Every structure is written in C-alpha cells, then in structure tokens.
Amino acid sequence: MITFPLSLSADWQSISQVCGLSSAEQEWLFEPRSLTAKLKSQSQRFAVKVLSEQKVNLSQPQQALLSNEVNTVLNREVLLLCDDKPVVYAQSWLPISNNNTNNQLHNMGERPLGDVIFQDPALKRTDIEIARFDDNHSLQSLVSELNLPIHILLGRRSVFSLHDYKFLVCEVFLPGAYLYS
Numbered sequence: 001m002i003t004f005p006l007s008l009s010a011d012w013q014s015i016s017q018v019c020g021l022s023s024a025e026q027e028w029l030f031e032p033r034s035l036t037a038k039l040k041s042q043s044q045r046f047a048v049k050v051l052s053e054q055k056v057n058l059s060q061p062q063q064a065l066l067s068n069e070v071n072t073v074l075n076r077e078v079l080l081l082c083d084d085k086p087v088v089y090a091q092s093w094l095p096i097s098n099n100n101t102n103n104q105l106h107n108m109g110e111r112p113l114g115d116v117i118f119q120d121p122a123l124k125r126t127d128i129e130i131a132r133f134d135d136n137h138s139l140q141s142l143v144s145e146l147n148l149p150i151h152i153l154l155g156r157r158s159v160f161s162l163h164d165y166k167f168l169v170c171e172v173f174l175p176g177a178y179l180y181s
Contacts, residue, residue, distance in 0.1 A: 002145060004052035005075045007138050008091060008170050009061075010131035012157060018130045021154075028179035029130055029156050035088070035171055036080070036114030042178055043082035048110045051077040055096065062093060065159055066166050070095035073167075074106050076113075079146075080171075086146050087177040089139070093168040105167070113169065117160060126159040133172060143175060151175040 015030060031038055040046045056075045063071065073093040080088040092113055094105050104116065117123050133139050133153040140150055155172035173179050 002141050004054070004077055005056060005091065006077065006089075006142060008131075008155070008157075008172070010133055010137070010155070012129040012131045014127060014129055021130075024181060025154060025179045028173065028177075029154060030128060032125070032128075034114040034118040036112040037118070039080055039082055039087065039178075045081075045083050046112075047081045047084075048112050049079040049081060049086075050110060051079060053077075056093075058093065062168060065168055066093070066095065070097050072096045076108065079174075080112070082178075085176060086148070086174050088171050088173055089142060090169065090171045092170075095165070095167060103165070105165075117162065120162055122163050124161045128156050128158045131155050131157070139172060146174070148175040151180070154179065 021029065028038070036046070053074060053076050055072055057071050058066070058073055073095050076092045076094065078090050079086045080090060090113075094103070096106070105113065108116070131154075133155060135150045135152060137153070139153060143150055143153070153172050153174065155170060157168065157170035159166055159168050
C-alpha cells in the first residue's frame, strides 16, 4: 500500500547542468508551454486520475523555492493518462492562506491544472529544473503498483505564479511515456 504524498526529493538541476539527454527527452522535459496540451495532442483520450489531495506542511527546500511565509499547502497528486495508460505522475503544492480560500486551483477535481493555468496571460514560470529518479527511489513503488517496468525516471519541476500566488509543480514521466521512445 502506497502512502501519499510520495517523496520527490532528488538532485534537482538547472537545464544547463543536465547532460546526456536524448533529443526526445529534451523536447518533453524542456517544453515551456502546457504539458497537458502536448499530451492531448499525442493521444485520442486524455484523462486525469486524482491519487491524493491533502493539506501538508512544506519542507524547508520547498519553502525556499516558493519564498513566501505560507507553510501549509494543498498537495495534489495525479496521474495523467493518455489512451488509458498512465504516462505522467504529477504533484502540485498550492499554498493555503486566508486570502485564497476560494482559489479555483484548490477545487480542480479531475480537471488538469494545465488547462486552467495556461489560459491566464498573467502566468509566469521560473526556469525548469530536471531530476532523475533511480530504480531505488520511493517513487518506484507507484511504478510497481501500476504494473509498469522499473526504469530510471525523468522529472521536471518549476514554480509558477499567477498574480501574487506562487505554487510548485513537479511532473515525472512514467515508463512508456513518449519521451522515452
């Protein structure tokens, strides 16, 4: 049985520090626009499966990334499915404060976050960071539960801001995802 949220601690590196990636891996990992839109363009059916949504406290490194005073966030974990096959595991950390109690991002259900945030012209994104998750990483428990082959996984993360609201998003490409072909 998997306990959520899954840890995504890893050696996160800026794009300039990462080497040894294929052109397909670079194309997917460095995509500046909506990953949701890119996945939808590659499949007949796209869906989001919510694995967990819960209030959690940010770790010190996460607080440093968001550089704000908010400690409590809504942690949302989802699978992005293309043609009924899980291709991306994603986590978002959405700060909770008295100012954003009716925040639409806190009530997404099975709607993709990318469909909402990339529609807002005020959206800003920090540089993308990349990490590798080896076959001993705790994330592999999810891979096993999904009956996918254990494989070194690639992920990306960045901080987004909409007006004064900053949040962190991480996407890990599961075995069989397009970037590994």
